Amino acid sequence: MTTPHTAASTPPPTDPHAPDPPTTGVAAPAHTGSSATRTLGLVTLAAMALLVFLAFVASPRDQVQGDLVRLLYIHPALAWTAYLACGVATTASIWHLVKKTPGSDVLAHSAVEVGAVLTALTLATGSIWGRPTWGVYWVWDARLTSTALLFLLLLGYLALHRIDAAPEVRSRRAAVVGVLLVPNVVLVHQSVEWWRTLHQDPTLARRDFDFATSDLFMFTLVYSVVVMSLVFTWLLIHRFRVGWLALQAEELWLDTAIEARRAEGAGTTEPAETTRTEPPRSEGGLP
Amino acid sequence: MEPVIHFRSAVSLLGRFPALAGVDLEVDPGEIVLLRGPNGAGKSTLLKVCSGLLPVAAGTARVLGVDLTEDRHSIRPRVGLLGHATFLYDELTVADNVEFWARAARADLDDAHHAMDRLGLAGRLRDVRVARLSAGQRRRVAIAVLLSRRPELWLLDEPHAGLDADGRDLLDGLVVEAARAGATVLFASHELDRALSVAHRVVTIAGGVITTDEPITGATGPTAHTVGRPDDVVDVGRPDDVA
Amino acid sequence: MWRDALLVAGKDLRIERRSRVAVNQILPVALAMLMLFGFALDPDSPVLARATPGLFWVVVLFVTVLAVERSFSLESADGVRDALRLSGLHPGGIFLGKFAALAAQLAALQVVLGFGVVVLFGRDLAGYPLLLATLVAATAGIAAAGTLYGVLAAGLRVRETLLPLLLLPVLAPVLIAATRAFETALDGVPSDGWPWFNLLAVFALIYTGFGILAFGSLLEDS
Amino acid sequence: MSGDMTYILAGWGVTLATLGVFALSLAVRGRRLSRMVPAERRRWTS
Numbered sequence: 001m002t003t004p005h006t007a008a009s010t011p012p013p014t015d016p017h018a019p020d021p022p023t024t025g026v027a028a029p030a031h032t033g034s035s036a037t038r039t040l041g042l043v044t045l046a047a048m049a050l051l052v053f054l055a056f057v058a059s060p061r062d063q064v065q066g067d068l069v070r071l072l073y074i075h076p077a078l079a080w081t082a083y084l085a086c087g088v089a090t091t092a093s094i095w096h097l098v099k100k101t102p103g104s105d106v107l108a109h110s111a112v113e114v115g116a117v118l119t120a121l122t123l124a125t126g127s128i129w130g131r132p133t134w135g136v137y138w139v140w141d142a143r144l145t146s147t148a149l150l151f152l153l154l155l156g157y158l159a160l161h162r163i164d165a166a167p168e169v170r171s172r173r174a175a176v177v178g179v180l181l182v183p184n185v186v187l188v189h190q191s192v193e194w195w196r197t198l199h200q201d202p203t204l205a206r207r208d209f210d211f212a213t214s215d216l217f218m219f220t221l222v223y224s225v226v227v228m229s230l231v232f233t234w235l236l237i238h239r240f241r242v243g244w245l246a247l248q249a250e251e252l253w254l255d256t257a258i259e260a261r262r263a264e265g266a267g268t269t270e271p272a273e274t275t276r277t278e279p280p281r282s283e284g285g286l287p
Numbered sequence: 288m289e290p291v292i293h294f295r296s297a298v299s300l301l302g303r304f305p306a307l308a309g310v311d312l313e314v315d316p317g318e319i320v321l322l323r324g325p326n327g328a329g330k331s332t333l334l335k336v337c338s339g340l341l342p343v344a345a346g347t348a349r350v351l352g353v354d355l356t357e358d359r360h361s362i363r364p365r366v367g368l369l370g371h372a373t374f375l376y377d378e379l380t381v382a383d384n385v386e387f388w389a390r391a392a393r394a395d396l397d398d399a400h401h402a403m404d405r406l407g408l409a410g411r412l413r414d415v416r417v418a419r420l421s422a423g424q425r426r427r428v429a430i431a432v433l434l435s436r437r438p439e440l441w442l443l444d445e446p447h448a449g450l451d452a453d454g455r456d457l458l459d460g461l462v463v464e465a466a467r468a469g470a471t472v473l474f475a476s477h478e479l480d481r482a483l484s485v486a487h488r489v490v491t492i493a494g495g496v497i498t499t500d501e502p503i504t505g506a507t508g509p510t511a512h513t514v515g516r517p518d519d520v521v522d523v524g525r526p527d528d529v530a
Numbered sequence: 531m532w533r534d535a536l537l538v539a540g541k542d543l544r545i546e547r548r549s550r551v552a553v554n555q556i557l558p559v560a561l562a563m564l565m566l567f568g569f570a571l572d573p574d575s576p577v578l579a580r581a582t583p584g585l586f587w588v589v590v591l592f593v594t595v596l597a598v599e600r601s602f603s604l605e606s607a608d609g610v611r612d613a614l615r616l617s618g619l620h621p622g623g624i625f626l627g628k629f630a631a632l633a634a635q636l637a638a639l640q641v642v643l644g645f646g647v648v649v650l651f652g653r654d655l656a657g658y659p660l661l662l663a664t665l666v667a668a669t670a671g672i673a674a675a676g677t678l679y680g681v682l683a684a685g686l687r688v689r690e691t692l693l694p695l696l697l698l699p700v701l702a703p704v705l706i707a708a709t710r711a712f713e714t715a716l717d718g719v720p721s722d723g724w725p726w727f728n729l730l731a732v733f734a735l736i737y738t739g740f741g742i743l744a745f746g747s748l749l750e751d752s
Numbered sequence: 753m754s755g756d757m758t759y760i761l762a763g764w765g766v767t768l769a770t771l772g773v774f775a776l777s778l779a780v781r782g783r784r785l786s787r788m789v790p791a792e793r794r795r796w797t798s
């Protein structure tokens with residue numbers, strides 16, 4: 001069953017969050033949902049259901065593509081969101097290099113992670129579409145090739161963000177790769193496209209298929225892009241919140257670590273009259 | 288007169304570890320301050336923060352009149368850090384190394400050659416690759432680099448480690464000389480006997496905070512007679528302008 | 531900045547002159563790779579001749595990874611990274627210096643590799659202007675990207691594995707463009723190859739410019 | 753309907769399943785982290 005359950009995991013508003021009594025007295029739900037994103041999730045679910053209906057039931061077979069046209073209601077939309085994710089990642093990375101705010105790094109990292117999933121799906125659906133259309137899973141088509149390289153670039157970013165280093169170090173280095181993401185994609189795309197157009201045998205001309213363009217086809221195509229953008233937005237928001245929470249958890253830990261460090265200092269002081277222990281300070285820690 | 292080092296509740300992180308957990312420290316110009324404390328207390332971190340190498344995460348920290356939370360760059364050429372690492376390229380010769388770092392700091396090459404001379408590096412060792420040197424000889428090269436930069440603030444991390452007796456005497460002499468010429472010295476050492484004979488003040492750090500801070504008592508300040516050293520050290524007291 | 535660049539480049543080249551790692555280790559690796567390609571692709575068939583430009587640049591890319599690692603292992607020794615920060619050298623100057631030294635070494639390697647290709651693969655060289663222009667532009671691009679990603683990976687425990695992952699996909703356009711330019715220079719109409727040269731030049735400019743800007747903040751963190 | 757339908761269902765199935773699993777993993781990660789962070793730091797939660 002292909003029911004989209006993109007937002008199915010959005011917790012219900014009355015979540016009892018039973019297993020976490022030790023959090024502070026405020027009865028905030030322990031998850032990353034908010035009423036706005038719950039609404040967004042429900043809208044996305046409904047829109048996705050409608051897309052499935054349009055793609056499989058309402059829209060006709062294409063004269064050239066046959067039923068395969070139904071894959072086009074998802075593949076270009078995925079590719080669009082993958083590129084959108086790159087754009088977000090690069091913008092956020094520039095922002096991070098200029099302003100050095102932790103949030104911009106979380107945003108860039110989130111966009112790259114979501115983008116990597118979407119790029120992988122773009123490649124998968126592209127290959128699945130290519131098998132019946134071209135007879136092979138992979139052709140050195142310009143778009144497919146440059147998307148594959150984009151996937152590798154995203155993996156590089158994620159690997160760099162996973163290094164064992166101070167958060168600022170990690171963020172700064174990742175941001176440099178993030179800034180270069182879009183220029184790299186452009187360069188890769190340009191080179192691959194020239195390469196394939198200068199050397200290509202004409203079989204791929206079939207890529208520019210000749211649709212018996214029904215209105216419904218065009219509508220579904222555009223609509224799929226809208227739906228996938230909604231999915232992307234939902235994923236990005238939640239991924240951002242997860243990253244933000246991880247950052248907060250790290251800072252909380254840091255506060256306690258500083259306390260522990262001070263206690264260590266107090267505990268190992270010199271004995272008796274030479275000692276002038278620092279008074280405990282209420283402020284301090286991270287701004 | 289503004290202190291050379293002025294820290295209030297300064298916190299510094301090594302990765303995710305709060306190596307300095309709120310340091311309060313003031314050092315005046317011309318002072319020689321001994322920093323002591325157990326391993327892992329934060330001595331090296333404090334020295335690196337003073338040099339502008341490590342960032343200050345919270346609190347206030349001013350060195351040579353510059354706020355380190357805003358600008359860690361402009362003080363760097365004015366500070367000399369002698370760390371555990373000697374900052375040398377193994378494949379280059381002694382002269383190559385000293386000249387490279389002196390040029391990088393826009394120091395006078397004559398100063399560099401003079402410094403090599405004073406540390407006994409001008410002769411046979413001059414064209415030896417640093418990789419072939421002993422630990423003590425490497426440290427001498429590092430001291431020569433430091434000297435050629437003519438820093439206003441000397442930050443020495445276990446400077447005696449690896450040096451032979453001559454080298455230690457030489458270093459102590461250089462430190463006292465520099466302080467007399469107006470430079471400020473903050474140094475971490477476990478060699479208390481030796482260090483106390485040079486320092487004006489002892490600061491203890493433990494668990495990333497300063498726990499004790501007291502002047503070295505005694506009529507003339509440093510008790511210069513404890514080690515055989517040139518007599519130029521004997522009459523060194525605390526500078527007059529120290530409050 | 532230029533003065534600092536010269537100082538750093540001179541230092542790197544002096545280290546190479548004294549240690550001869552590029553000459554005695556990296557260059558033989560490159561030649562070994564050429565030999566291996568000869569074994570893998572039958573030298574008597576036209577395949578090897580046709581594939582020569584691509585093989586040449588593949589070798590250059592892999593050698594670049596080695597050279598970049600070497601270049602930054604110099605700076606990771608004995609606290610030198612800290613010393614560079616404290617030295618007062620202009621970060622953009624350090625970048626340009628490392629870049630220039632790397633480019634010079636890569637260019638020298640490529641010349642030797644070129645002889646290797648002529649001798650081992652029996653290729654005649656032709657279309658010199660394009661060949662040389664491609665060599666210069668591609669080397670500049672590779673060295674700039676290599677320096678930038680080298681400092682990105684420097685000082686990390688995983689740098690040996692991280693560097694190729696970051697660098698090789700980024701250098702893919704250089705591989706494509708330089709290979710096609712060489713193909714047109716050797717076998718085709720050389721004038722067709724100039725768009726590829728332009729692409730290489732754009733690549734080199736982007737990475738050099740961004741490297742000068744970003745190097746300071748990358749050097750800053752430990 | 754032809755053999756093409758296999759590919760079509762595979763394409764849609766892979767996409768929706770992956771997106772679903774990813775969304776689920778985000779929710780799980782968010783819940784786990786939420787327990788470690790006091791409410792006043794979770795600005796968005798309503």
